Amino acid sequence: MVISWLHNNISDSIKKLILFINDASEVWKSLESRFQVVNGSRKYKLNKDLFSLKQNGLTLVEYYTALTSIWEELDNMNSLPAITVITAEIEAFLKALDVHKQEARLFQFLNGLDDVYAHQRSQVLMMPMLPSVEMSCSLVQQEESQRNTLKLQVDAGHEIAAMYSKANSSERCFECGGKGHTKANCWTIIGYPKWHSKNKKFVSNKSASSGAGKWQGNSGNRNYGNNKMVNNVVVQEDEPKDSNVMISAKQFEQLL
Incomplete structure (x- = not known):
């Protein structure tokens, strides 16, 4: 029975070395004499793993x-x-x-x-x-x-921001056809903000139509005919009609 236990707990290559030994104590002595030196190698490997871990x-x-x-x-x-x-x-x-x-x-x-x-x-x-x-x-x-x-909190914040950005980018306004907002937030319906070039319609006069500049208070804006100077950029109130206009109001809105 002991010999059977030993045979069942060793590999086939080692089993061949003790296959014909009929005494359990002799089997144990044979295994001990052959593999007792392994302790030194095992100790060396364990210490090496310990120092390098x-x-x-x-x-x-x-x-x-x-x-x-x-x-x-x-x-x-x-x-x-x-x-x-x-x-x-x-x-x-x-x-x-x-x-x-x-x-x-x-x-x-x-x-x-x-x-x-x-x-x-x-x-x-x-x-x-x-x-x-x-x-x-x-x-x-x-x-x-x-x-x-802290890492989970930061990752959650980034994920929420990404989801919010994705949701906003997928929105589309059916009023103006623009993306990133809905009809309820469309400027063409609720009005343009004060800084926007389309907030007010600038009145053209004879001097303006002839191309002479006219200052509008302290806003830093100047009329150039049907065009408007905003932050040193000439902006046309409507879509450009000739090749002399540098930038349209819609393009300026996109830049802002």
């Missing part, structure tokens, strides 16, 4: 879980001998050994954090008493939670 955009939970799994596997491999009699010196030694172990894990955790948590790393290292790695992870997680909350 970085957060690299992972969440704190994912990063800390990866670290914990390596630490636990190394602890299982690095078993210490049992102590039957505990004296005060041995107890102090074990406490100092545990502090050293916790500090090493804390430094490994802080070393692999992304640079966005550099401030939190400095805060932990400046504490009079270094906290445990679990407490440090909890402190950094609070910062991560705040960052995620």
